[in-house]
Amino acid sequence: MAIREIVKYGDPRLVAKNETVKVFDDPGFAALIQDMKETCWAAPGVGLAAPQIGVNLRVAIVDLSIGKDPSQVLVLVNPVVVDAQGLIRDEEGCLSLPDLVETVARPEKVTVEAFDERGNRRALDGRGLLARAFCHEVDHLDQRLFVDRLSSLKKGLVLRQVVKRQKKGAW
Ligand code: NI
Numbered sequence: 001m002a003i004r005e006i007v008k009y010g011d012p013r014l015v016a017k018n019e020t021v022k023v024f025d026d027p028g029f030a031a032l033i034q035d036m037k038e039t040c041w042a043a044p045g046v047g048l049a050a051p052q053i054g055v056n057l058r059v060a061i062v063d064l065s066i067g068k069d070p071s072q073v074l075v076l077v078n079p080v081v082v083d084a085q086g087l088i089r090d091e092e093g094c095l096s097l098p099d100l101v102e103t104v105a106r107p108e109k110v111t112v113e114a115f116d117e118r119g120n121r122r123a124l125d126g127r128g129l130l131a132r133a134f135c136h137e138v139d140h141l142d143q144r145l146f147v148d149r150l151s152s153l154k155k156g157l158v159l160r161q162v163v164k165r166q167k168k169g170a171w
Helices: 027-042 129-141 152-167
Strands: 047-049 059-062 074-085 088-094 097-106 109-115 121-127
Touching: 027 047, 027 059, 047 129, 059 129, 074 121, 074 129, 088 129, 097 129, 097 152, 109 129, 121 129
Parallel strands: none
Antiparallel strands: 047 059, 059 074, 074 109, 088 097, 109 121
């Protein structure tokens, strides 16, 4: 098992199409899930999507406890947001855009249908931060970063900052 490198904004793998997972009973898939958990916890972050470690599959991890409470680790395979209610504006960041925090509107409450790592289908309800994390990770699987949820003016300003920081070698 290993902590993998997190790819950053500008890497083509963050915007490549992510394939649906069809085979669950596979040692490579089990290793991917374990590596994603370890990478997410080490970062540390509350969520990680497979394309963020350069793997273009529809898989994400959400763990609001960041490795402290095993009951909170959620593996989302082929997730779909099937219901969304309310709207909350709150601060959000992303491991692929380090040190950047912006206010993003997200649903207050969502229901996500997804398979777990063993291939069992289930529905997960989340509100508040959990709903935000679900939406953020499903967005990654749809090749969308949180900055894509900002107004085009704000997004332009933010991304100019990002490119400047990248040129300086900050990340
Ligand atoms: Ni992210």
